[in-house]
Amino acid sequence: MTTMLTRRNTMIQSFMQQYIAHLSGLAGNGPRSYGFEYEFLPRCPFSLDDMSRVAGLLPEIGFASEGTEFKAENGLRVNFEPGGQIEYNSPPLFSGDDKRFNSLLSFIDQINLTIRQRLGIEYLGTGYLPGRADAPLCLADDRYVKLHDRLTKSDSRGLEMMKGTASIHLHVVISKLDELLPLFNCLCQLSISDDFKMSQARRDIWNHTDSVRCGSPPCCFAEIETPETLIERLIRYSMDVEVLGEDVSFDQSSDQSFRAFLYHMTTLFTDVRFNLKGPTLELRTLDSLPTDQFKRKWNLFVSMLEKI
Numbered sequence: 001m002t003t004m005l006t007r008r009n010t011m012i013q014s015f016m017q018q019y020i021a022h023l024s025g026l027a028g029n030g031p032r033s034y035g036f037e038y039e040f041l042p043r044c045p046f047s048l049d050d051m052s053r054v055a056g057l058l059p060e061i062g063f064a065s066e067g068t069e070f071k072a073e074n075g076l077r078v079n080f081e082p083g084g085q086i087e088y089n090s091p092p093l094f095s096g097d098d099k100r101f102n103s104l105l106s107f108i109d110q111i112n113l114t115i116r117q118r119l120g121i122e123y124l125g126t127g128y129l130p131g132r133a134d135a136p137l138c139l140a141d142d143r144y145v146k147l148h149d150r151l152t153k154s155d156s157r158g159l160e161m162m163k164g165t166a167s168i169h170l171h172v173v174i175s176k177l178d179e180l181l182p183l184f185n186c187l188c189q190l191s192i193s194d195d196f197k198m199s200q201a202r203r204d205i206w207n208h209t210d211s212v213r214c215g216s217p218p219c220c221f222a223e224i225e226t227p228e229t230l231i232e233r234l235i236r237y238s239m240d241v242e243v244l245g246e247d248v249s250f251d252q253s254s255d256q257s258f259r260a261f262l263y264h265m266t267t268l269f270t271d272v273r274f275n276l277k278g279p280t281l282e283l284r285t286l287d288s289l290p291t292d293q294f295k296r297k298w299n300l301f302v303s304m305l306e307k308i
Contacts, residue, residue, distance in 0.1 A: 008251045012235050018258050019231045020177065022276060028176030033092035034302055035173075035280070039085045039166035039288050040112065040123035045135040046084025046163075053119050054086065061114055068141070076104055078111075082148065083163025084138045086112075086123055092173070095306050101298065105291045125166075125294075127202045127287025132164030133157075146245040147267070150210065157208040165202055166288035170301050171280040180227040182308045183281050184272065188220035191271040191285045195300055198271075198285045209269070213241050217270040234274055238265055 042050070055070075058078060063070035070078040075091030088108050093101055112123045137148050144162075151158025172187070174180055190196045198206065206214050219233040243253040244267050250256065253264075262276055273282045286297060 004251075008239065011251060011256060012232065012239060015235050015258055015261055016228070016232050019235070019276060020228060023174065023177040023180065023227070023279065026174070026176050026279075028179075030175070031094050032175060032305070033094055033173045034305070035090045035092055035171040036088075036298070037169040037171075038088045038090075038108065038294070039081060039168065040087075040125055041129050041164070041166045041288070042084045042086075043122040043124055043129075045132055046138050047136055048138055050119075050121060051080060051084055051138045054084075054115060054121060055080070057115065057118060061111070072107070074104065074107060076107060080139060081162075081166075082137055082139050082144050083132055083135055085166050086115075095302050101295070105294065109291055125288045125290040127167065127199050127289070128160075128165050128205065130160075130164060133159040135163045137163075143244070143267070150242075150244060150247070154210040155208045157205045158210055161205050161209045165205060167202075167284060168286045168288055168294065168297070170196075170283040170286065170298075171275075171278070172305050174279045174281060177227050179308065180274075180281075181224065181230050183305065184220075184230060184274070186305060186308060187272045187281055187283045188216070190283055190301070190304065191216065191220070195297060196283060196286050199287050202287055206269075213268045213270070215270060217272060220272060231274075235261075238268060241268055243267075 058070040059065055063072050063078060066077075068079060069089075072078075077089040079087050079089070081087055088104075088111075090104055116122045137144065148159070148162065151162060172183055174183065197203075217234065218237055219230060222233070224230050224233065238261070239250045241250065241264070242248060243250055243264055246253050250261060250264055253260070265273075266275070269284065271283070271285050273284060275282060283301070289297075
């Protein structure tokens, strides 16, 4: 047991040092950038054929295929979620980028309209549509197959989460180590605020999805004084979460490399998430909503973080 704890602590310290080295090397110059991932639910349950038709249409209307994603000339990227949700990922945006932000929302509206006109598939900006748990899994990637298998048995509503919910994830780029903790604390506060918290229907689903990898991270609202302590707490928490496809904690998994750990972190669906790629902090609580209601939320999000 002592040997296992020593090996685990050594791994945690090694990962901590790599996180800190990466963040310490950031220049911290220039204005802070932001971004969003905006999901829409199909009005009717999706099939694999529906997914293929939408994916086939995107290159016809100007999107370039890049692996599993599609990219428009304006920098907007499109990918899909397991229930057929379409997800629009913004390019980096800055405070005061109102014209560009509005242009992206208009573009999203036009793409959704074109899909409806050409394919008869309507996408809705809403957080939850019931009755999707038994709908087909529309993505065959190993990641989603493993997640689907786990959520079939981990709790009672995980498959509804995968196929029947949609959200807007809001990102803020971390430009230097010292701003990590205040940005994290701000997102934790926003996650429970009236403007950004989950609807009760969606929260009930997430509360019965997979308790070890969902909900508020345990270091939200904790008395933490340094970014290094926050990083260590996040790593220790993530180390205990079971790895998809193996159902053992990360320190017992077959691949314990730093690269594998970074991937493992992306399989945690906490309300606030730290992504070293970017690097960004991500607020994941906001329900999807119609585009004409999103602008106020976006402006509020950016204005709150610009104060830090």
